[in-house]
Amino acid sequence: MPLHCDRRVFVVLWLISSLCACGRVTDSANGEAAYSAHTPADTERATQIPVPPPPMGWSSWNSLGEAVNHDVIKAQADGLAALNARIASGHRYEYVNIDEGWWRSGQRDASGSFIVDTAQWPGGMQAIARYIHGKGLKAGIYIDAGPRGCGKRADGMHFVGSDPAHYDHDFLQFAQWGFDFVKVDFCGGAAKDYDPEKTYRSIAQSINRAYSQTGHRLTFSLCDWGTIPTDKSFPDYNEGPWAWGAGVGTMWRTTRDITPDFDSVVFNLAGNYHPEGQHTGYYNDPDMMVAGMRMSALHDQTHISLWAISGAPMILGNDLAKPLPPDTARLLTNPEVLAIDQDALGLQGLLVAQSGRLQVWAKLLAGTGQRAVVLFNNSAKAAPMTVTWDSLGLVPSSQATVRDVWAGKDLGRFATSYAAPGVPARGVVMLTISGADPSPVTWQPGSLAGGAVYARCPACASGKRVTGLGTVNFSGMASGARAGFIEIGYVNDSTRTAFAQLTMNGQRPTMLAFPPTRSDGSMGAITVYVPFQAGPNTLALSNADASTPAPDIGYVATVGGPVPLSQAVSTARRAEN
Ligand code: GLA
Numbered sequence: 001m002p003l004h005c006d007r008r009v010f011v012v013l014w015l016i017s018s019l020c021a022c023g024r025v026t027d028s029a030n031g032e033a034a035y036s037a038h039t040p041a042d043t044e045r046a047t048q049i050p051v052p053p054p055p056m057g058w059s060s061w062n063s064l065g066e067a068v069n070h071d072v073i074k075a076q077a078d079g080l081a082a083l084n085a086r087i088a089s090g091h092r093y094e095y096v097n098i099d100e101g102w103w104r105s106g107q108r109d110a111s112g113s114f115i116v117d118t119a120q121w122p123g124g125m126q127a128i129a130r131y132i133h134g135k136g137l138k139a140g141i142y143i144d145a146g147p148r149g150c151g152k153r154a155d156g157m158h159f160v161g162s163d164p165a166h167y168d169h170d171f172l173q174f175a176q177w178g179f180d181f182v183k184v185d186f187c188g189g190a191a192k193d194y195d196p197e198k199t200y201r202s203i204a205q206s207i208n209r210a211y212s213q214t215g216h217r218l219t220f221s222l223c224d225w226g227t228i229p230t231d232k233s234f235p236d237y238n239e240g241p242w243a244w245g246a247g248v249g250t251m252w253r254t255t256r257d258i259t260p261d262f263d264s265v266v267f268n269l270a271g272n273y274h275p276e277g278q279h280t281g282y283y284n285d286p287d288m289m290v291a292g293m294r295m296s297a298l299h300d301q302t303h304i305s306l307w308a309i310s311g312a313p314m315i316l317g318n319d320l321a322k323p324l325p326p327d328t329a330r331l332l333t334n335p336e337v338l339a340i341d342q343d344a345l346g347l348q349g350l351l352v353a354q355s356g357r358l359q360v361w362a363k364l365l366a367g368t369g370q371r372a373v374v375l376f377n378n379s380a381k382a383a384p385m386t387v388t389w390d391s392l393g394l395v396p397s398s399q400a401t402v403r404d405v406w407a408g409k410d411l412g413r414f415a416t417s418y419a420a421p422g423v424p425a426r427g428v429v430m431l432t433i434s435g436a437d438p439s440p441v442t443w444q445p446g447s448l449a450g451g452a453v454y455a456r457c458p459a460c461a462s463g464k465r466v467t468g469l470g471t472v473n474f475s476g477m478a479s480g481a482r483a484g485f486i487e488i489g490y491v492n493d494s495t496r497t498a499f500a501q502l503t504m505n506g507q508r509p510t511m512l513a514f515p516p517t518r519s520d521g522s523m524g525a526i527t528v529y530v531p532f533q534a535g536p537n538t539l540a541l542s543n544a545d546a547s548t549p550a551p552d553i554g555y556v557a558t559v560g561g562p563v564p565l566s567q568a569v570s571t572a573r574r575a576e577n
Contacts, residue, residue: 045440045442045487045489045525045557046487046489046490046517046522046523046524046525046554047524047525048344048345048366048487048524048525048526048527049514049515049516049517049524049525049526050344050366050515051279051280051281051344051345051346051513051515051526052250052281052346052513052515053091053281053341053342053343053344053346054251054283054311054312054313054314054341054342054346055094055095055181055219055221055250055251055283055313055314055315056091056092056093056094056095056313056314056315056338056341056342057080057093057094057095057096057097057137057138057140057181057314057315057316058076058079058080058093058095058096058097058315058316058317058320059095059097059098059099059140059183059288059315059316059317060072060073060076060097060098060099060101061099061100061288061317062258062260062288062289062290062293062317062318063293063317063318063319064076064101064319065101065151066100066101066151066153066159067101068098068099068101068102068120069120069121070120070121070122070123070127070128070131072321073096073098073128073131073132074128074131075320075321076096076319076320076321077096077131077132077135077137078135078320078321079319079320079321079324080093080096080135080137080316080320081135081136081137082320083320083324083329083332083333086329086333087333087335087338088333088335089335090335090338090339090342091335091338091339091341091342093137093314093316094137094138095137095138095139095140095180095181095219095315096132096135096137096138096139096140097139097140097141097142097181097183097315098128098139098140098141098142099142099183100142100144100149100150100151100159100185101151101159102116102120102121102125102141102142103116103143103159103160104117104120104153104159105117106149106153106157106159106160108166112166112169113169113173114170114173124177125141125177125179126176126177126178129177129178129179130178133178138180138181139178139179139180139181140179140180140181140182140183140219140221141174141177141179141181141182141183142182142183142184142185143161143162143170143174143182143183143184143185144159144160144161144162144184144185144186144187144188144189145161145162145163145184145185145186145188145189145194145199145200145203146161146162146163146186146187146188146189146190146191146192146194147160147161147162147163147188147192148160148161148187148188148191148192149161149185149187149188150185150187150188160188161185161187161188162184162188163188163192164199164202167202167203167206168206168209168210170206171203171206171207171209171210171218172206172209172210172213172214174210174218175207175210175211175213175214175216175217175218176210176214176216178216179218180216180217180218180219181218181219181221182207182218182219182220182221183221183223184200184203184220184221184222184223185223186199186223186224186225189224190224196222196224196236196241197241197244197248200222200224200241200245200248200249201248203220204220204248204249207220219250220248220249220250221249221250221251221252221253221285221313222241222245222248222249222251222252222253223252223253224236224240224241224252224253225253225254225255225256225257226240226241226242226252226253226254226255226271240252240254240274241253241254241277242254242274242276242277242278242284243277243508243510244508244510245277245282246277246278246279246280246282246510246511246512246513247282247499247511247513247544248511249282250281250282250283251282251283251284251285251313252283252284252285253285253286253287254268254271254272254274254284254285254286255267255268255271255272255286255287256268256271257287258286258287258288258289258290258317259290260290260293260294260295261290261294261295262295262299262302262303262426264290265290265295265299265302265303265306266378268286268287269286269306269310271286272284272285272286272310272312273348273351274348275347275348275349275350275529275564276510276529276530276531277510278311278346278347278348278529279346279347279510279512279526279527279528279529280346280512280513280514280526280528281346281513281515282346282511282513283311283312283313283346284310284312284348285312285313286307286310286312288315288316288317289303289304289307289314289315289316289317289318290303290317290318291303291304291316291318291328291331291332292316292318292319292324292325292328292331292332293317293318297325297327297328297331298424298426298427299426300327300328300331301331301406301427301428302376302426302427302428304331304332304337305337305374305376305406305428305430306361306374306376306428307341308337308338308340308341308372308374308430309340309349309361309362309363309372309373309374309430310348310349310361310363311341311343311346311347311348311349311363312341312348314338314341316332334405334406336405336408336432337405337406337430340363340365340372340405340430340432343363343365343366343372344366345364345365345366345526345527347363347364347485347527347528347529348363348529349361349362349363349372349374349562350362350363350484350529350561350562350563350564350565351564351565352387352391352392352562352563352564352565353387353388353391353565354565356379357377357378357379358375358376358377358378358379358383358385358423359376359378360373360374360375360376360385360387360391361373361374361376362374362387362391362392362562363562364393364485364527364529364561364562365432366527368437369394369400369434369435369436369437369560370432370433370434371392371393371394371432371433371434371435371562372405372430372431372432372433373387373392373430373431373432373433374428374429374430374431375387375420375423375428375429375430375431376423376428377423377424377425377426377427377428378426379425379426380425380426381425382422382423382424382425382427383422383423383425384419384420384421384422384423385419385420385423385429386417386418386419386420387417387418387431387433388416388417389416389417389433389435390416390563391562391563392433392435392562392563393437393438393485393560393561393562393563394433394435394436394437394438394560395435395436395437395438396416397415397416398415398435398436399413399414399415399435399436400413400414400418400433400434400435400436401413401414401433401434401435402414402418402431402432402433403431403432403433404429404430404431405430405431405432406428406429406430411431418431418433437559437560438560440487440557440558440559440560441478441557441558442555442556442557443474443477443555443556443557443558444462444474444555445466445472445473445474445553445555446472446473446474446475446476447472447473447475448466448470448471448472448473449470449471449472449473450469450470450471450542450543451468451469451470452466452467452468452469452470452471452472453466453467453468453470454466454467455467455468455552457491457521457523457552457554458521459520459521459522459523460489460491460521460522460523460554461523462554462555464554465490465491465523465552465553465554466552466553466554467552469500469541469542469543469550469551469552469553470542470543470550471540471541471542471543472540472541472542472553473538473539473540474538474539474540474541474556475536475537475538475539476536476537476538477532477536477537477538477539477556477558478536478537478558484529484530484531484532484561484563484564485527485528485529485530485558485559485560485561486527486528486530486539486556486557486558486559487525487526487527487528487556487557487559488512488514488525488526488527488528488541488553488555488556489523489524489525489553489554489555489556489557490514490517490523490524490525490526490551490552490553490554491517491521491522491523491524491551491552491554492514492515492516492517492524492549492551492552493516493517493518493519493521494516494549495516496516496549497513497514497515497516497549498513498514498548498549498550498551499511499512499513499514499543499544499548499549499550500512500514500541500542500543500544500550500551500553501541501542501543501544502528502530502539502540502541503539503540503541503542504530504531504532504537504538504539505533505537505538505539506538509542511544512526512528512541513526514526514551523554527559529561531564539556541553541556
């Protein structure tokens with residue numbers, strides 16, 4: 001990645017720091033020159049390694065409720081394949097997920113296996129999974145973490161779910177049937193007072209065991225609806241799955257169920273705002289989409305834009321077996337909008353400016369100086385709206401090029417800001433902006449613990465990396481209003497994803513995933529949003545546990561990115577009230 005224009009300044013800084021030999025000692029124990037301090041230095045920037053994007057697909061719940069069977073799902077799979085065929089290029093919808101209602105009997109046989117109604121599912125669940133796969137798509141299924149389901153059957157009884165005694169059996173069964181995705185609800189879990197975190201961790205272990213036995217990986221979607229500040233009855237009232245879900249599952253619901261109306265869309269957008277929880281392939285989930293159901297095309301467009309700027313899973317909920325109105329088809333298949341959602345950094349957009357009910361959302365995209373922006377007018381009147389380069393963490397006085405994504409039109413080059421003359425009421429203008437990033441500041445590892453040591457790294461610009469995590473600390477990292485996004489340079493020359501926990505200022509750690517880097521041993525990078533405190537910050541990267549592969553760590557760089565409004569969460573929530 002090319003550095004920006006201030007590179008010379010950093011080279012000078014680096015030379016001075018080298019001449020002073022400040023911050024460097026020789027670690028005679030392992031014979032490697034080691035950094036003992038964490039002086040900003042101009043060193044390498046590694047190439048971003050793409051992280052798994054938010055899942056895209058369709059789920060039965062929003063349109064069909066419990067009325068699912070083989071033929072109905074088959075028709076939806078056909079509909080999703082047809083929708084994909086309308087996407088000119090790039091990302092496509094992948095999953096066809098069967099929600100509650102597939103296991104009507106709620107009964108198990110003597111060996112504990114699900115008794116599946118063969119009139120509803122001729123050929124069993126494996127037959128529908130096979131059909132979905134035949135369309136080039138992936139298949140998803142649903143269960144509750146506890147014995148009582150959310151919905152009610154025609155006879156008034158609750159559907160039933162799983163329970164700890166059946167987790168191993170049930171997730172193995174889903175994998176054996178050929179499913180690729182499982183959503184685990186929590187109505188039964190809540191009714192039994194299960195602790196959400198412990199329960200979902202235990203299910204994740206069952207899913208891993210099923211993977212070891214079958215070689216078939218289930219993408220895990222958690223559904224305990226997160227924390228809603230007004231509802232103390234939610235199980236995660238104080239700390240939702242965004243605090244612990246990364247690495248347990250791929251995505252976790254953050255809010256109550258969406259309904260096909262604009263207020264519900266805005267409510268879920270606000271409740272989903274946990275940018276520090278979303279990274280490296282783990283996603284906040286504001287719920288399945290309601291576009292193409294009963295909102296206007298304008299509201300649908302706003303909804304899709306807000307999910308895309310959030311980097312949210314895009315699981316459609318409209319009935320794909322019916323002919324799609326042209327507006328719906330157009331809105332669901334815009335490759336540029338899908339690309340913003342699916343961007344390789346996997347980050348959530350930040351709320352960067354707000355005035356009354358006018359909000360500016362911005363997402364850091366892969367590539368130098370790339371940002372996506374949604375100007376969201378949640379008021380009753382059309383309004384002009386402006387986004388400044390400063391709020392995007394771009395060099396404020398630089399020129400940037402602006403493209404209107406929905407219009408598919410380049411708008412030109414602008415200095416310092418772009419003003420959209422009229423954003424429709426309850427509507428958006430969605431932009432991509434290509435500008436100048438400020439120079440990154442690279443921080444070298446400080447103290448090492450727990451067996452971490454320096455190793456030579458001929459393919460890394462610094463010549464070394466920390467191996468054998470352990471823990472590596474980066475202390476004294478400068479804060480400031482601009483700090484927030486960091487890039488972690490690492491090496492994972494295996495073929496499997498490695499994991500490490502990131503702890504900021506001694507707070508609760510969060511799991512990061514490190515996909516394989518290049519086989520020549522050179523460093524790759526991932527980018528993460530970490531809220532910095534005012535004053536010096538300490539960041540630690542540690543192994544998850546002794547049996548989980550950890551990456552080797554090279555550096556951490558503070559990099560440019562959208563600057564969140566302070567109090568953005570409460571501001572966003574206030575705005576929708
Ligand atoms: C809960 C979930 C929904 C859906 C229903 C099924 O309400 O949040 O997404 O799965 O259960 O009953």
